[in-house]
Structures are given as C-alpha cells and as structure tokens.
Amino acid sequence: MVEFFNNYxxxxxxxxxxxLYISMVALGLGVVVxxxxxxxxxxxxxxxxxxxxxxxxxxxxxxxxxxxxMIPIFGIGRFPAIIALFIYSxxxxxxxxxxxxxxxxxxxxxxxxxxxxxxxQLIKKVELPQAAPVIMxxxxxxxxxxxxxxxxxxxxxxxxxxxxIFNGLNLYIPELIIGGTIPVTILALLVDFVLGQVEKxxxxxxxxxx
Amino acid sequence: xxxxxxxxxxxxxxxxxxDDISLTINEGEFVVLIGTSGSGKTTTMRMIxxxxxxxxxxxxxxxxxIKDENAVELRRRxxxxxxxTGLMPHMTVYENIVMVPKLLKWEKEKxxxxxxxxxxxxxxxxxxxxxxxxxxSGGQQQRIGVIRALAANQDIILMDEPFGALxxxxxxALQELVKHxxxxxxxxxxxxxxxxxxALKLADKIAIMSEGKIIQxxxxxxxxxxxxxxxxxSFLGEDxxxxxxxxxxxxxxxxxxxxxxxxxxxxxxxxxxMRDNRVDTLFVTDSxxxxxxxxxxxxxxxxxQKAMTVQEIMKYVYYVKSGTLLSSVADKMLKRGYKNIPxxxxxxxxxxxxxxxxxxxxxxxxxxGDDEEVESIPLEKTELKETE
Numbered sequence: 001m002v003e004f005f006n007n008y009x010x011x012x013x014x015x016x017x018x019x020l021y022i023s024m025v026a027l028g029l030g031v032v033v034x035x036x037x038x039x040x041x042x043x044x045x046x047x048x049x050x051x052x053x054x055x056x057x058x059x060x061x062x063x064x065x066x067x068x069x070m071i072p073i074f075g076i077g078r079f080p081a082i083i084a085l086f087i088y089s090x091x092x093x094x095x096x097x098x099x100x101x102x103x104x105x106x107x108x109x110x111x112x113x114x115x116x117x118x119x120x121q122l123i124k125k126v127e128l129p130q131a132a133p134v135i136m137x138x139x140x141x142x143x144x145x146x147x148x149x150x151x152x153x154x155x156x157x158x159x160x161x162x163x164x165i166f167n168g169l170n171l172y173i174p175e176l177i178i179g180g181t182i183p184v185t186i187l188a189l190l191v192d193f194v195l196g197q198v199e200k201x202x203x204x205x206x207x208x209x210x
Numbered sequence: 211x212x213x214x215x216x217x218x219x220x221x222x223x224x225x226x227x228x229d230d231i232s233l234t235i236n237e238g239e240f241v242v243l244i245g246t247s248g249s250g251k252t253t254t255m256r257m258i259x260x261x262x263x264x265x266x267x268x269x270x271x272x273x274x275x276i277k278d279e280n281a282v283e284l285r286r287r288x289x290x291x292x293x294x295t296g297l298m299p300h301m302t303v304y305e306n307i308v309m310v311p312k313l314l315k316w317e318k319e320k321x322x323x324x325x326x327x328x329x330x331x332x333x334x335x336x337x338x339x340x341x342x343x344x345x346x347s348g349g350q351q352q353r354i355g356v357i358r359a360l361a362a363n364q365d366i367i368l369m370d371e372p373f374g375a376l377x378x379x380x381x382x383a384l385q386e387l388v389k390h391x392x393x394x395x396x397x398x399x400x401x402x403x404x405x406x407x408x409a410l411k412l413a414d415k416i417a418i419m420s421e422g423k424i425i426q427x428x429x430x431x432x433x434x435x436x437x438x439x440x441x442x443x444s445f446l447g448e449d450x451x452x453x454x455x456x457x458x459x460x461x462x463x464x465x466x467x468x469x470x471x472x473x474x475x476x477x478x479x480x481x482x483x484m485r486d487n488r489v490d491t492l493f494v495t496d497s498x499x500x501x502x503x504x505x506x507x508x509x510x511x512x513x514x515q516k517a518m519t520v521q522e523i524m525k526y527v528y529y530v531k532s533g534t535l536l537s538s539v540a541d542k543m544l545k546r547g548y549k550n551i552p553x554x555x556x557x558x559x560x561x562x563x564x565x566x567x568x569x570x571x572x573x574x575x576x577x578x579g580d581d582e583e584v585e586s587i588p589l590e591k592t593e594l595k596e597t598e
Contacts, residue, residue: 111296114261114368115310115358116286129300204300 004175012164016183018078019160023150023191026082027143030089035135038097039123048098055091063088063149067156081158085150089142096138100131129204136199143195147188151180161187211237212258212366212398217267219253219422227253229422230267235415237365240392240399242409244445245419254419255368255402259288271366286310289359289367289397293374295351297343303329303354304339310362328357332387349380356388360395367392369401373408385411406446410434418442431535435462460534460553463572464562468552470495473502473521477510480520484510493552493560494524501552501560503527529554532561540569 041048070080154162164180212235219228228250243251256262308321332353373381426438437443490507503524550565
C-alpha cells in the first residue's frame with residue numbers, strides 16, 4: 001500500500017485531477033445545453049418527442065464505440081473525450097428537465113400566467129423552482145455516469161484514472177487496476193454527494209420533505 | 211364596464227365553446243356566470259383576461275378593446291382567483307400576496323403594508339406572512355388566494371369556482387367575506403360557479419349559460435320570478451321556485467295602467483273620469499306621467515262648486531319603486547291600512563297599482579294555486595218552489 005503510493009502517488013493525483021476535469025467540463029456543458037433545451041421543448045411539444053428520441057438513441061451507442069467514433073472526427077486527446085461524455089450526459093438531464101417542467105401543477109402555471117407573469121418570469125419564478133428537484137436528480141445521475149465512463153476516455157488518449165486501469169490490464173498489474181478503480185468510485189460518490197448538496201440548496205424549502 | 215359584443219370562441223376542431231354572446235357588466239357589479247360543465251361559463255370568464263382569446267366579436271373594458279392591449283399588462287390589472295387556489299407552494303404567504311405588486315415593481319414598504327392590511331381584512335394575523343401555503347387550512351389558503359387578487363388594487367376580479375373545493379361551513383364564511391369585500395371596495399367581480407345557491411347569495415346579476423349561449427341575464431329576484439324557459443326553471447329547481455311567492459315583486463301583481471288625470475284637469479272633468487271608470491280615487495300625474503299625488507271622491511265633492519283644478523286639492527301619496535319585494539309592500543298595506551299603493555319606475559313614472567285585491571290573489575294562489583289535488587266542490591243551489 002505504502003509502496004504503491006510511493007511509486008504512483010503523484011501520478012495518481014494528476015490522473016484524479018484529469019479525470020475530474022474531463023468529467024466536470026462534460027457535465028457542465030451537458031447542463032448548459034440540456035436544461036435550456038428541455039425548457040424549450042416544453043414550449044414546443046411537437047419537437048419534444050423527436051428530440052428526446054434522438055437523445056435516447058445516442059444513449060444506446062456503446063460508450064467505447066462512441067469514444068472510438070470521436071477519433072476520425074476530432075482526433076485523440078481530451079477534447080473528443082469531453083464531447084463524447086457530454087453527449088452521454090445529455091439524455092438524463094434533458095429528460096428530467098422536460099418531465100420535471102411538465103409535471104409542475106398546471107393550476108400554478110395557470111394562476112401565474114393569469115396574474116400577469118411573462119413567459120420568462122413564469123419559468124424563472126414558478127416552473128424552475130417547482131421542477132428543481134427533478135432536474136437536479138437528472139444532473140446527479142449524469143454526474144455519476146460521466147465519472148464512471150470517463151475511465152474509458154484514456155482509451156482515446158484523454159488521460160484520467162483510466163490510464164491506471166488500462167495499464168494495469170496491459171501489463172497485468174492488479175494493484176494498478178485497483179488503484180484506478182477505487183478512486184473512480186470514490187470520485188463518483190463524492191460528485192453525487194456534492195450535487196446532492198446543490199440539490200438541497202436549489203430545492204424550495206417546503207419541498208424537501210416531499 | 212366590461213362589454214361583450216357578439217363574442218364567440220370556436221376551437222380548431224369546430225366545437226363552439228362560446229356562441230355569439232353579448233353581455234354588459236357594469237362597474238361595481240357582482241356578476242355570476244352559472245351553467246353546467248361545458249356551458250362556456252369558464253371560457254367566457256377567461257376571455258376577459260385573455261387567458262383564452264375570442265375567435266370573433268369584441269370584448270372591451272371601459273371602452274378599450276382588450277385585444278389592443280398587451281395581455282400581460284391587462285392581466286396585472288385584473289385579479290384572478292382559481293379553485294385550487296394556485297398559491298405558489300415554494301413562496302411564503304407574503305410572497306404569494308404580493309406577487310402582482312412585485313411584478314409591478316412596487317416599493318418594499320408599500321408591499322409589506324398592503325399584505326398586512328389585507329391579511330387583517332380576512333381576519334388573519336401577520337404571523338401568517340412567513341408561513342408556507344401548505345401550513346394553512348383550505349379555507350385560509352383560499353383567503354390568501356382572494357386577497358392576492360386584490361393586492362394590486364385591481365378593479366376587476368375574476369373568480370373561477372373559488373370555493374368549490376371547500377367544506378360547506380368554510381365556503382359559507384368565505385362567500386360572506388367576498389361579498390362584503392366586494393361591496394365595501396366597490397370592485398367588479400365576475401364569478402363562475404355551478405352552484406345556484408352560491409349564485410343567488412352573491413350575485414347582483416346572474417348569467418345563466420348553456421351550450422355557449424346566455425339563456426338569461428338578470429337579477430336573482432327577476433330570474434326567480436320569471437325564469438326565461440324550462441331550462442332555467444329546471445336549473446333553479448323546484449324548491450327555489452316554490453319559494454318564489456315570497457320573492458315576488460310588485461311588478462308581477464300590480465294592476466297596470468291605473469286611472470289617472472293630469473294636474474290641470476278641472477274637478478268637473480275629474481268626476482266624470484271617476485264615474486266612467488267606476489273608481490273613487492284618481493292618481494294625478496304631470497304630462498310625462500310622473501306621479502304627483504292623489505285625489506279622492508270626498509275631496510272633489512267638497513269643492514265641486516269651485517272652478518278648480520285637481521292640482522289644488524290633491525294629496526300626497528305613498529308609493530314604491532318597481533322591483534320592490536311584494537312581501538314588504540304587503541306588510542305596509544296591512545299594518546298601515548292603505549287601500550292601495552302606486553308603483554313607479556326609476557323616473558317616477560306611474561307604472562301600476564298594488565291593491566288589496568292583488569294581495570288576496572297571492573294568498574289564494576299560495577294556498578290553492580298549485581295544488582291540483584283539491585277537487586272543486588260542486589256548488590249546490592237552493593231549490594225554488596214554483597209558485598202558482
């Protein structure tokens with residue numbers, strides 16, 4: 001154990017950082033794209049099924065295949081890995097945003113509109129606060145997925161804890177495999193915990209017990 | 211004033227939710243739209259704040275076509291109360307009350323003051339301001355729903371079955387409260403319900419709707435007294451119609467066109483009118499038929515030798531306005547011993563006369579009128595012996 005940390009400790013810290021960096025950029029992009037898109041889809045019902053259908057299909061592509069597909073388009077390295085993970089993060093966030101917004105009590109929407117809220121005010125002051133727990137659940141789910149799949153990103157040269165795992169596989173060094181897997185798991189739990197705290201923060205006080 | 215001119219709402223699939231209605235709602239009036247579900251009452255109401263846009267016709271508020279106005283701004287000056295309260299669960303009572311003032315960017319102190327004042331009006335203390343709607347009872351929630359619609363001084367308030375989900379006792383209390391607030395604050399209320407008791411209790415005017423049309427639009431008294439057709443009758447129900455004799459107004463029983471003379475009629479002419487019509491009293495009017503007084507046979511007889519007009523000897527007379535409930539008139543006639551009481555319209559023009567005979571008719575009708583089981587007893591006649 002001590003020997004492992006002596007040999008690989010600094011490398012591990014660098015890989016954890018890389019791993020986190022790739023995942024969080026991908027997840028951040030996912031949120032920035034999927035949340036507004038999900039809101040937009042609630043306003044254009046006809047497009048909604050199509051968009052969510054496409055996102056579902058993208059989700060079914062095996063992760064390794066998707067990463068491989070990135071190579072002819074974007075080459076190798078961090079950038080294609082971030083794009084692939086970003087695509088993966090879309091669906092849970094998009095679907096939860098869409099259903100969360102639609103699930104908002106129609107009476108509240110009616111009352112808010114009837115009292116003279118603009119469409120933007122309605123989204124910001126009523127629908128988003130009401131849908132926040134569901135949207136956050138989608139983001140948390142994407143967060144843990146992205147951390148786990150980011151391990152595969154090393155396959156296309158993006159670095160991250162996947163380097164340990166693949167090296168361990170190639171050279172048959174079980175310590176390396178374990179030394180890569182455990183941090184990934186811990187990272188995933190950590191991210192989930194942090195996002196859980198964020199969820200509590202954005203959820204309206206009265207709905208926490210729901 | 212809210213005016214509907216030939217307004218229709220036709221949906222894309224061809225269903226006519228509202229079919230060519232015209233309706234005038236005056237300022238400060240409490241108008242109840244009533245009908246079965248699918249009668250178009252809610253659609254009619256929701257067209258006022260453009261939650262639904264009409265497909266043809268024109269709706270105007272104080273002379274301005276509402277389609278020329280920004281829908282959002284229009285809604286901010288119209289209060290809106292719905293059945294399920296529509297209170298925002300993620301906002302405190304205070305935040306809910308000042309929703310519209312906040313949209314209108316009022317100052318903080320003014321919003322606070324308004325919220326506290328309104329809360330006091332519905333008998334709730336300021337301690338409620340920081341609570342969340344779920345912590346309140348159903349009745350309390352709808353109280354907040356009502357004052358939220360008043361908070362920005364809206365002069366028109368739309369209410370869509372606001373008390374439908376409440377228990378009868380709470381509902382009763384809230385009806386009282388709303389009626390009271392409306393009368394005191396002079397707001398115009400358009401209220402949708404399917405509950406006739408509620409309509410009769412609250413309304414200045416009731417619009418009965420069916421299949422997108424207004425079947426009858428009148429005061430509760432007039433609707434009870436003269437249901438427009440069988441549909442209205444069945445909607446009112448047997449019980450209420452039975453009670454209507456006490457709700458009857460003088461207009462329904464009065465003798466129309468009583469005998470009158472104008473002020474400048476000579477006594478000689480007056481006595482001739484009396485003889486021709488077999489009456490002993492004449493009502494005196496001016497040339498516009500406005501009631502001035504009364505002359506009776508005794509007065510004319512005393513002065514018959516003099517060349518006078520009826521104006522010089524007529525006496526004042528007690529009268530009632532048309533629309534007065536018969537019960538109150540009957541009370542006066544019986545207690546004070548008047549033979550009859552003239553009925554005038556709003557301009558003072560003589561319309562008719564309630565006589566003691568009219569009261570007898572009413573009493574007869576209530577006792578025997580609708581009872582078909584009473585058989586008419588054959589009258590026996592005395593036999594006259596033939597005399598030779």
